[in-house]
Amino acid sequence: MGLSTDKDAKPVLTVPSGSHVTFDTVSHEGLLEDQGRDAEKYFTSKGVKKEHILDEAKLITRSNLKHDFHKDDPHIITGPIYVEGAMLGDVLKVEILKIEPRVPYGVISNRHGKGTLPEFPKRQKHDHASPENPDTYGNVSVFTPIAQNKEGVWEGVIQTESGKAIRFPLNPFMETMGVAPNTSEPVHSVPPSFYGGNIDINDLTAGATAYYPVQVPGALFYAGDSHFVQGDGEVALTALEGSARATFKISVLKAGKDHIPGNQLSQPLGENDQFWITPGLDEDLDEAMRKSTREAINFLVNEYGISEEIAYAYLSAATDFEVSQVVDKTKGIHAMIRKADFKEFIEQK
Numbered sequence: 001m002g003l004s005t006d007k008d009a010k011p012v013l014t015v016p017s018g019s020h021v022t023f024d025t026v027s028h029e030g031l032l033e034d035q036g037r038d039a040e041k042y043f044t045s046k047g048v049k050k051e052h053i054l055d056e057a058k059l060i061t062r063s064n065l066k067h068d069f070h071k072d073d074p075h076i077i078t079g080p081i082y083v084e085g086a087m088l089g090d091v092l093k094v095e096i097l098k099i100e101p102r103v104p105y106g107v108i109s110n111r112h113g114k115g116t117l118p119e120f121p122k123r124q125k126h127d128h129a130s131p132e133n134p135d136t137y138g139n140v141s142v143f144t145p146i147a148q149n150k151e152g153v154w155e156g157v158i159q160t161e162s163g164k165a166i167r168f169p170l171n172p173f174m175e176t177m178g179v180a181p182n183t184s185e186p187v188h189s190v191p192p193s194f195y196g197g198n199i200d201i202n203d204l205t206a207g208a209t210a211y212y213p214v215q216v217p218g219a220l221f222y223a224g225d226s227h228f229v230q231g232d233g234e235v236a237l238t239a240l241e242g243s244a245r246a247t248f249k250i251s252v253l254k255a256g257k258d259h260i261p262g263n264q265l266s267q268p269l270g271e272n273d274q275f276w277i278t279p280g281l282d283e284d285l286d287e288a289m290r291k292s293t294r295e296a297i298n299f300l301v302n303e304y305g306i307s308e309e310i311a312y313a314y315l316s317a318a319t320d321f322e323v324s325q326v327v328d329k330t331k332g333i334h335a336m337i338r339k340a341d342f343k344e345f346i347e348q349k
Helices: 039-045 056-064 283-303 308-318 339-348
Strands: 013-015 019-024 078-084 091-101 106-108 140-148 155-160 164-167 174-176 194-200 207-212 221-229 244-253 270-273 275-282 322-323 331-337
Touching: 013 019, 019 078, 039 056, 078 244, 106 174, 106 221, 174 207, 221 244, 275 283, 283 308, 283 322, 283 331, 308 331, 331 339
Parallel strands: 013 078
Antiparallel strands: 019 244, 078 221, 091 207, 091 244, 106 140, 140 155, 155 164, 174 194, 174 221, 207 270, 270 275, 275 331, 322 331
16 A cells, blocks of 8 residues: 555566456545544445445455555555566557446545645544544545436435535546556655656546556556546545546557657656647646646647647647646646647648
8 A cells, every 4th residue: 555666566467568458446545544444344334335345445454564644655556567568668558448436435535634725624633543543533534425316327425414415427537547667666656757646637537548658668557546536636635536447458659660649758648539638747836837838838749740839829829727636745737738629730640
């Protein structure tokens, strides 16, 4: 728990380029110390039937897996996958084919004062908090069932103090996807970086594609920290977190042979049917905005052959820059470049 993949990580699976791979991810919510570190006890206390609690979640909380709640990151990462033929300089293309909940519930948490507002949570915290008395951490976790409405649309359901419910549509995605960086040092799971990781772009849902510059042989792709839905910013610290099953098509784009969007990548790139998505990452949100803008300019220059001046002008007039998240140490901004605006360029290709 709390660590992502480094170059020395042992692959759990080796696949050829173009393979379809399904990940059964496990959410950390309901498993952490401030929730008692007992998945069965925590979820049954919320009215969940035992058969709806994942065996993996129970095994993790019953294990001797070391985790320092105050120092370690929380996420449970699945992988890595070794992709045959992937080498430094190549790009890993990850097509997100399907994401679906594994359980009919999730959790939204605010802890450590690490949301957008440091004064939250406002509950009293005790110096000697322990999993045996989880309330002593003073954190807030909002248990949130999911259910289909009359139209068959999946919704999150938050019960309020009045007894009335807030209902909102789901939009499942993988908060964390990436490749291993070229390091043997521990890679923490919270801050995103040039290799991907905890990017938190809620547009990378089923039907979208993500691209990652390969850093080590085999790429060592991983995924985890699935979200049932997240607002831009993720202001309280977490989204509606829940365990999900995700299926990807994972392919290698060979440098100098295959078309790589933007010709070359130094960090992740995303796309869906409507948009190209260029992230900017930095601890300073203003600098993240600058980085996203530079990435967007570079992409347009390399993909469509236009000048930097024209790209900059176009972005100012017609592109939205959205806040991915502001709570993961390294903050994120991403540009949403509308593909339809470049119809003439695409037709020429």
